Amino acid sequence: MTTTAATPAPASRNWLRDSVIGLMWRSPQGRVGLIILLTMFFLGLFAPLITPYDPSVGAFATNLPPGAGHPLGTTALGQDIFAQLLYGARLTLLIGLASGAISTLIGTTMGLTAAYFGGRIGAVINLITNVVLVVPGLPMLIVVSAFLRGTGVLSIILVIALTGWPWGARVLRSQALTLRERDFVHAATMSGESHVRIVFKEMLPNLAGIIAANFFSTALYAVLSEASLSFLGIGDVSKVTWGTMLYWAQAKQALLQGSWWWVAAPGLGIALLGTAFALLNFGIDEISNPKSGHRTKAPKALDPVDGTPVNGNGALLSITNLNAGYSTPEGNVRAVRDVTLDIAPGEFVGLAGESGCGKSTLAFAATRLLESPGVVFSGQSRLNGKDLLRMNAEELRQIRWKEYSLVFQASMNVLNPVIKIREQVYDAMQAHGVKDAATLDRRARELFELVGIRESYLDAYPHQLSGGMKQRVVIAIALALEPKLVVMDEPTTALDVVVQRQILQEINDVRRRLNISIIFITHDLSLLVEMSDRMAIMYAGEIVELASADDIYMRPKHPYTQKLMTAFPPLSGDRERREGIPGRPPSLSLELSGCPFFDRCSLRIEGKCDTQKPALVQVEVGHQVACFLHSGAVDAGKTLNPDLGVNA
Numbered sequence: 001m002t003t004t005a006a007t008p009a010p011a012s013r014n015w016l017r018d019s020v021i022g023l024m025w026r027s028p029q030g031r032v033g034l035i036i037l038l039t040m041f042f043l044g045l046f047a048p049l050i051t052p053y054d055p056s057v058g059a060f061a062t063n064l065p066p067g068a069g070h071p072l073g074t075t076a077l078g079q080d081i082f083a084q085l086l087y088g089a090r091l092t093l094l095i096g097l098a099s100g101a102i103s104t105l106i107g108t109t110m111g112l113t114a115a116y117f118g119g120r121i122g123a124v125i126n127l128i129t130n131v132v133l134v135v136p137g138l139p140m141l142i143v144v145s146a147f148l149r150g151t152g153v154l155s156i157i158l159v160i161a162l163t164g165w166p167w168g169a170r171v172l173r174s175q176a177l178t179l180r181e182r183d184f185v186h187a188a189t190m191s192g193e194s195h196v197r198i199v200f201k202e203m204l205p206n207l208a209g210i211i212a213a214n215f216f217s218t219a220l221y222a223v224l225s226e227a228s229l230s231f232l233g234i235g236d237v238s239k240v241t242w243g244t245m246l247y248w249a250q251a252k253q254a255l256l257q258g259s260w261w262w263v264a265a266p267g268l269g270i271a272l273l274g275t276a277f278a279l280l281n282f283g284i285d286e287i288s289n290p291k292s293g294h295r296t297k298a299p300k301a302l303d304p305v306d307g308t309p310v311n312g313n314g315a316l317l318s319i320t321n322l323n324a325g326y327s328t329p330e331g332n333v334r335a336v337r338d339v340t341l342d343i344a345p346g347e348f349v350g351l352a353g354e355s356g357c358g359k360s361t362l363a364f365a366a367t368r369l370l371e372s373p374g375v376v377f378s379g380q381s382r383l384n385g386k387d388l389l390r391m392n393a394e395e396l397r398q399i400r401w402k403e404y405s406l407v408f409q410a411s412m413n414v415l416n417p418v419i420k421i422r423e424q425v426y427d428a429m430q431a432h433g434v435k436d437a438a439t440l441d442r443r444a445r446e447l448f449e450l451v452g453i454r455e456s457y458l459d460a461y462p463h464q465l466s467g468g469m470k471q472r473v474v475i476a477i478a479l480a481l482e483p484k485l486v487v488m489d490e491p492t493t494a495l496d497v498v499v500q501r502q503i504l505q506e507i508n509d510v511r512r513r514l515n516i517s518i519i520f521i522t523h524d525l526s527l528l529v530e531m532s533d534r535m536a537i538m539y540a541g542e543i544v545e546l547a548s549a550d551d552i553y554m555r556p557k558h559p560y561t562q563k564l565m566t567a568f569p570p571l572s573g574d575r576e577r578r579e580g581i582p583g584r585p586p587s588l589s590l591e592l593s594g595c596p597f598f599d600r601c602s603l604r605i606e607g608k609c610d611t612q613k614p615a616l617v618q619v620e621v622g623h624q625v626a627c628f629l630h631s632g633a634v635d636a637g638k639t640l641n642p643d644l645g646v647n648a
């Protein structure tokens, strides 16, 4: 494979611009919040340079109003209030930020763990969270800090942090529960990403806004709690904080004495800090939501591709007597019934059949991607000789995405909305050991060329792409590790017909170039006939006919296939209205004694087709059919044997 341009120089990165502070600066609210917070921070830090006075020493006349020597006046104990405000900022900020950070860390860990793992772990965490949540906050703070009295600022930070986390944990848990069901998290699981990576890389960025909001509100809660505790005389009142300033002002009856400035200074400080936290909260929300358009993209040039064809002898995928379905309270649904199918290397096999006949279940079960309540009851599915159905989780993780991948109908939803496309393309490769930055970049650009997207879109966010482009990205990701098999379940159904055909054409080109085998499922039979080497026609969970696409189209043998072929417009000629197939397929919860198509078949042989089941046998070279009109072979039948009971 060749391409057109030289490798571009790596995009220059402006560290400051890309940092959280840099990003925050671009949001007006974030900028104001940052200015207030940084001003407080530096005033506290450089307090000794700004004021010559010791905040604790009462060296001046008492209750002086604001004036030249003392810009904020003095206390009833003769201390300089401006000095107290500056020094007080230190501990106030430390308590707020440290308590906020610890509390957020605990809340996030608890909430995410409960949501991600669920089950018993989730239940225990929930119980702890609820217990801490129902205990009233301030009384608990008072009791705990009364015990720790005199043990310093650290204990105040810990007390506040340990009482402030449950609310955040609850919010995080409910958000993470929703997120966990999103397609991109499922896709990350399927692609073999570790739990830690899924939680931190896939889920956490989507929760950044909530976590930040939680951090700033708990920081504010901490500042107010410290003020309340100090005001009640429970905190460490020997230290100068804005809370202890309020305590002493109240204790010395500042307002009654007319020294309003003593209350106003720390009160305003706390209010201003609260405002800064709230503004930063808005700012973080803006930057964590890529739709706000704060991110940039850097267009890139093309690079050579060296696609290595995958070789193999015999069938690449051998599905043998596969029985799969769904375990429901009403009993088992046998959606795939004793299916045997071989896929050769580089072969494009189309799966067709009416809705509900088991196409998706077959594709997912054969690739061990069927999720609960889906169950593989029995059978084998050997990829290059290795039975996917008997592999352990680690073995599966090793080969998923690398040896086979999957693209399904709503695949575009697997793209994480807050992560740049480039990183998502990298993810599957990194999970399988491709670590080198230059290789990742080269490969990503090759893939984009392969699926026909400008590589400048690598640095875009999913919402900046159209549906068709997103689907192409997902196809590019599915091809990232040059798997030998790609299963595509209606990958283009959500797209308009022109885009569908275009993408399909490209997939077919890629398949030929890389010698990839494809199992393709679609309701667009004309497309399938055009693209497929062979087609398998499914009915009621079984393959009833299997032949070359030409044979299926020109010389269908099974009455069901014949009906199906006349039910869609011809590839050329008049596009007249076609007839549907009268009747409905049988319920897949039932055991069927005769031919599953019996009720709808106009050619049925009474007394035979309803009592005996036709076996799928080869009636011509490369043409298998299960119908008594073509062979007398009877399927001895297999009862359901749940010898495996595995799912994804």
Ligand SMILES: Nc1ncnc2c1ncn2[C@@H]1O[C@H](COP(=O)(O)OP(=O)(O)OP(=O)(O)O)[C@@H](O)[C@H]1O
Binding pocket: 326, 328, 333, 335, 353, 354, 355, 356, 357, 358, 359, 360, 361, 362, 373, 374, 588
């Ligand atoms: N989670 C489930 N629980 C119970 N039965 C299910 C479940 N999912 C699918 N089924 C049943 O399994 C059968 C096969 O479904 P499947 O999705 O494999 O069909 P399909 O051929 O892919 O259909 P479509 O063309 O509409 O995608 C259907 O009868 C369906 O009702």
Ligand code: SF4
Binding pocket: 558, 559, 560, 595, 596, 597, 598, 601, 602, 603, 604, 605, 609, 614, 626, 627, 628, 629
């Ligand atoms: S076996 Fe009988 S009922 Fe079934 S498709 Fe053939 S003719 Fe029709």
Ligand SMILES: [Mg+2]
Binding pocket: 359, 360, 361, 489
């Ligand atoms: Mg389906």
